[in-house]
Amino acid sequence: MPINDVSLTHHGGEEASALLEELCDTYADAYxxxxxxxxxxxxxRRAQKQFTRPGFSLVTARAEGQMVGFVFGFTLPAGDTHWWGGVQPEPMAEFLEETGSRTxxxxxxxxxxxxxxxxxGRALHDAALGARGEKRATLATGPDAAxxxxxxxxxxxxxxxxPGxxxxxxSAYDLFVVELPVSR
Known part of the structure; x- marks a missing residue:
């Protein structure tokens, strides 16, 4: 089925909670x-905690009624440096600063x-990041992630x-950053 047959929908945390079983099924299939x-x-467990975080947003992809993919995330709160804790090489202090609307x-x-x-995946990525008002986005992956x-x-x-x-x-994660808005 071509990508044109996929519909994307934005959801908040409450809607995400109602979609938890479908999200879990999609996740299990992906892996x-x-x-x-x-x-x-x-x-x-991770997802349920994140549904209530500030700035939480979910974008789902559906084809013929079935969820075929999703992306979600949240905004780092002001003063939260846990995300950047122990990052090596250590960046300048300004890089680590969180305002509650930066990342x-x-x-x-x-x-x-x-x-x-x-x-x-790219359509979900672009839809999620294109709707954000923050200055940047970040993600973490395993060091050898494909x-x-x-x-x-x-x-x-x-x-x-x-460190994990x-x-x-x-035991460790690579951190990535992209400036927003993303350009294609």
Whole structure:
């Protein structure tokens, strides 16, 4: 099915909560895991926490009524430096400053396996970031994530690496930043 047959819809946190089961199913499919597996359960816990964060926004992609992908994130609150905690190489202090309206975190971008490589991820990315009023966006990936070259081709630049927290998938994460608005 071509990308033209995909519709994108913006949602707030309350709507995202109502879509949680579909989000989990889409996430599980994107990773080729079962809906009840640990990876999906961890996603569920992360997602539920983020639905109530300031600046939360979700964009879903649907084809013939089925969710085929989604992207969501939130705005870093003023004074929050946890996101940048321990980043190496250490950037200038101004880079780390959060005002509550400076940085939007692209937390998740997932596309069902049958729809990967068809432009759905890019359409979701552009729709989410195009609606933001912040000055920049950031995301974190595993150090060897296959998506890193894709993000770079979309204009993101790697700014450093942070250590993972206990229980994280990776012991370290690469942080990327893109200035907003994104240009294509």
């Amino acid at each position: 080729g895991v079962g809906p009840g597996e640990d990876k999906t359960a961890a996603f569920r 939007w975190v692209l937390s998740e971008i997932e596309v069902r396996r049958a729809w990967q490589g068809k432009g759905v 998506a890193q070259p894709v993000y770079e081709s979309w204009g993101w630049r790697r700014v450093g690496r942070i 927290d206990e229980g994280d998938y990776y």
